[in-house]
Amino acid sequence: MAESYDYDYFVIGGGSGGLASAKAAAGFGANVAVADFVKPSPAGTTWGLGGTCVNVGCIPKKLMHISALYREAQSDANGLGWETKSCHSWEDMVTKVNNYIKSIQYGSKTELRSKKVKYYNAFATFEDPHTVKLVDGKGKEEKVTAKYFLIACGGRPNLGGYPGAEECCISSDDIFWQKKAPGKTLVVGASYIALECAGFLAGLGFDVTVMVRSILLRGFDQDIANKIGDFMERKGIKFVRGDVPSGFVKEGDRTKVFVRDKEFDTYDTVLLAIGRTGCAGWLNLEAAGVEYLPRDGKIAPNDLEQTNVPHIYCVGDVILGKPELTPVAIQAGRLVSARLFNGSSKKMDYTDIATTVFTPLEYGAVGYSEEEAIEKIGKDKIIVYHGYGKHLEWNLNHERADDMGYFKVICDKTKDERVVGMHILGIHAGEMIQGIGVAIKAGFTKAHLDDCVGIHPTFAEGYTTLTEVKEEGKELEAKGGC
Secondary structure, eight states, rough: OOOOOSSEEEEEEHHHHHHHHHHHHHHHOOOEEEEEOOOOTOOOOOOOOTTTHHSHHHHHHHHHHHHHHHHHHHHHTTTTOOOOOOOOOOOHHHHHHHHHHHHHHHHHHHHHHHHHHHHOOOOOOEEEEEEEEEEEOOOOEEEEEEEEEOOEEEEEEEEOOTTTTTOOOHHHHHHHHHHHHHSSSSEEESSSHHHHHHHHHTTOOOOOEEEEOOOOSSSOHHHHHHHHHHHHTTTTOOOEOOOOEEEEEETEEEEEEEEETEEEEESSSEOOSSEEESSGGGGOOGTTTTOBBTTTTTBBOTSBBBSSSEEEEEEGGGGTTTTOOOOHHHHHHHHHHHHSSSSSOOOOOOOOOOOESSSSSSSEEEEHHHHHHHHHHHHGGEEEEEEEEEEGGGOGGGGGTTOOOOOOOEGGGGGGGGEEEEEETTTTHHHHHHHHHHHHHHTOOOHHHHOOOTTOSSSSSGGGGGOOOOOOOOOOOOOOOO
């Protein structure tokens, strides 16, 4: 007789990947459950269903980024005849953003009910390979069994272990729910999270300093990373390079920061954005026999998102070495369900995934960075085209005299200049790079870009007219625009 279980499919984690996989599996006729429970951050912040993206990531980050951009948009509007005077309320913004997030949470719960997916607001840990223990917020315990499991528990910010960090600092888990305006802020880190948060905080008018240990945006194209840093400095963000904090001490409502054990400065808010750790170590995976990397809190599955225990799968930020992006988790989660419950054999393709960094000047990227192309293809086998571009409205704003966008197209000379990487730095770069993501999947070449007639007057037309080849030691002339 076949062994019976409470569920066909049990998903641990109610973020984007877990929810997408659960709903897909239910659509294929499986009996599905989802468990999601948020442990409070060291600063005490917690939230509801939806995972990092909805609650403390993409959604609030993008909304606050847009809010901050409005300040510069007003300056551009002055050049077009508008008299613009306005003030910003941090508390009002946070309240409205949080209310929107709560509406998404409610919608997610409603959708699970409509698809007959059982939702447990409880913390799940393995008891054995087919059993999890669920503990809710009141300490009530329950055990359930499932034939298949999906680990989609994501990750949480790493506070670095600095003395006083947990008592004195906040992370991206906290900033989006903080009712009190952050005031004078130190952002520690050089990741996209650090620069995005520093960017919108400065754009909203706060005094912001970024402390950087080494390079900006490690893993991204370094030409672009440095241009982002230059742009942010021109907008008044201060950078402290080559240093890390050695400790933090509370001084009333403020935080005193020490560097190399010497007093550095005092801030209203210290935001640590120095990396994230997967939550695999929270799940008692040993009881299920699942191997993971304790240091990273992550799992290294096979190309089917399958752990070393064949009926246990994983998707999203808990996977080692894959892009930590919401659409990646969603796509992978749906494909796992399709293979398990709908006879599909399609695997997740993790290559050439477009992404955007929402710094004050957005950075859209797909494919290789220049550094990756040199490493994987060879310096003598690639050719790089690049050029500056200027948004039309900037030309009427004297404050934008030094502001430039930028395009970079990296091609493989051995394959008819097939485009292997494309990078856009400019307003709405995310909207532009999405279409390029389709083109790069289709294998387009530089000739296709050259043959494409641009839309005038747009910023994006700049990538259809690139002729300048990047050469070592040759300065690119700062011109572009309409």
